[in-house]
Amino acid sequence: MSTKVIMTASALSMAIIGVAFSFLPLEFLAYLGKTVDPEMGLMLQMAGALYIGFAMLNWMAKGVLMGGIYARAVVIGNLTHFLVGGLALFKAQLHGNGTVEGWVLTAGYLIFAGLFAWVMVTHPLKATSH
Structure with a gap:
């Protein structure tokens, strides 16, 4: 398997998680059956920012x-x-x-x-x- 495929797959995987955490944090908590807590939603949004950043790093480095x-x-x-x-x-x-x-x-x-x-x-x- 080429590194380009690995980097692209990891970038897309992390982008999906990052977008979900960034834009739907409370809905994600509700889906998991957890208490919908605005502070936890903020933590998920911060984690989403990290995932999106890592996804961008991998996407830019794929070649x-x-x-x-x-x-x-x-x-x-x-x-x-x-x-x-x-x-x-x-x-x-x-x-x-x-x-x-x-x-x-x-x-x-x-x-x-x-x-x-x-x-x-x-x-x-x-x-x-x-």
């Missing part, structure tokens, strides 16, 4: 040579986000009332973590020299 030492900061940032987020989601699913949506999100996060780990240890020049 950049990545792997090994190339674009290492972008790769490490994504790996950290998806690995830590995936582990937190996995723990929450195991210790809470796991939902289908939660398991799908967890799987998506852990798949992206694996893909970014692969990008980190793969040398891009060797991969493109075939």
Whole structure:
């Protein structure tokens, strides 16, 4: 799988989450059956801003040579986000009332973590020299 596909997929995934959190935070809380709290809505909007920012970073970097030492900061940032987020989601699913949506999100996060780990240890020049 090419880094361009990985970056595009992660950018689109984070953009969808970011837009939902930014523009529909209270509706998202209601969908989850949580108390609709304006302060929590603000926190979701702030998280949405982070997701949109990360999505823009990935979208802008999708054509950049990545792997090994190339674009290492972008790769490490994504790996950290998806690995830590995936582990937190996995723990929450195991210790809470796991939902289908939660398991799908967890799987998506852990798949992206694996893909970014692969990008980190793969040398891009060797991969493109075939």
